[in-house]
Amino acid sequence: MKKYLVIIFLFGIQIVSPSQIDTAALKSIKGITDKMIEIISGDIGAERNWDEYRNLFLPTAQKASIRISKNGKTSVRVMNLEEFIRYSGPLYARDGFEEYSIGLTVNEYNGIAVVFQSYYCRNLLGTYEKRGINSYQLVHMDDRWWIANTLFTAEDPENLIPDKFLDEKNKNTSKGR
Numbered sequence: 001m002k003k004y005l006v007i008i009f010l011f012g013i014q015i016v017s018p019s020q021i022d023t024a025a026l027k028s029i030k031g032i033t034d035k036m037i038e039i040i041s042g043d044i045g046a047e048r049n050w051d052e053y054r055n056l057f058l059p060t061a062q063k064a065s066i067r068i069s070k071n072g073k074t075s076v077r078v079m080n081l082e083e084f085i086r087y088s089g090p091l092y093a094r095d096g097f098e099e100y101s102i103g104l105t106v107n108e109y110n111g112i113a114v115v116f117q118s119y120y121c122r123n124l125l126g127t128y129e130k131r132g133i134n135s136y137q138l139v140h141m142d143d144r145w146w147i148a149n150t151l152f153t154a155e156d157p158e159n160l161i162p163d164k165f166l167d168e169k170n171k172n173t174s175k176g177r
Helices: 002-019 029-040 050-054 081-095
Strands: 057-068 074-080 097-109 112-123 129-141 144-154
Touching: 029 050, 029 097, 029 112, 029 129, 029 144, 050 081, 057 081, 074 081, 081 097
Parallel strands: 057 144
Antiparallel strands: 057 074, 097 112, 112 129, 129 144
16 A cells, blocks of 8 residues: 555656746746746757746737738737647747847836847757847736736847847847947
8 A cells, every 4th residue: 555655646746846837937027038938948859838838927918929021011920828839839849949038128117017028049950040029018916927918029130129128248249230
C-alpha cells in the first residue's frame, strides 16, 4: 500500500510541476511584459507553457498586429488568446523563437498602464529577424498586473523605432541610421 501511495504522490508532483505559474513576475509592469516574451521564446521543438501565458491576460484580452505592406497599405490582424496560441504556437515550436526587450516606456495612472516595449526577435532557423514595438494595456487588480490587450508592429526602413523608445545601449542601432 505504501508503494502505491508513493507512486501516486510522485505522479501528482509531476502533474503539478509543469503548470507552476511565476507570480512574482506579475507584481510589476516590467515583470509581466518581460514574462510574456520569455514564455513565447524557446528552442526548436520546445513546447511553450500556454497555461502560464494565459495567466498573464484578462479572459477577454485580444492580441492585434499591424502590418504595412510594401505598397503602403496597412492591415490589422486581431486574435483572442486561443486563436493566437493555435496560430503562433506551432510556429514557435517548429522554428524556435527568441524575443527580448530593448526598451520600455511606461505611462501609469490609478491602476492602468499603457506600455511600449521595444523588442528584438528572430526565429532560430535564421529566416526571420525583426525589431518593433509591443504596446500593452495593463490593469492592476487583485495585487497583480493583468494584460488587457496587446498591439504590436514591426520596424521597417521608413519607420524606425525612435530613440526615445530604446534603452541606451540600443539607440541608433537601426539599419539605415
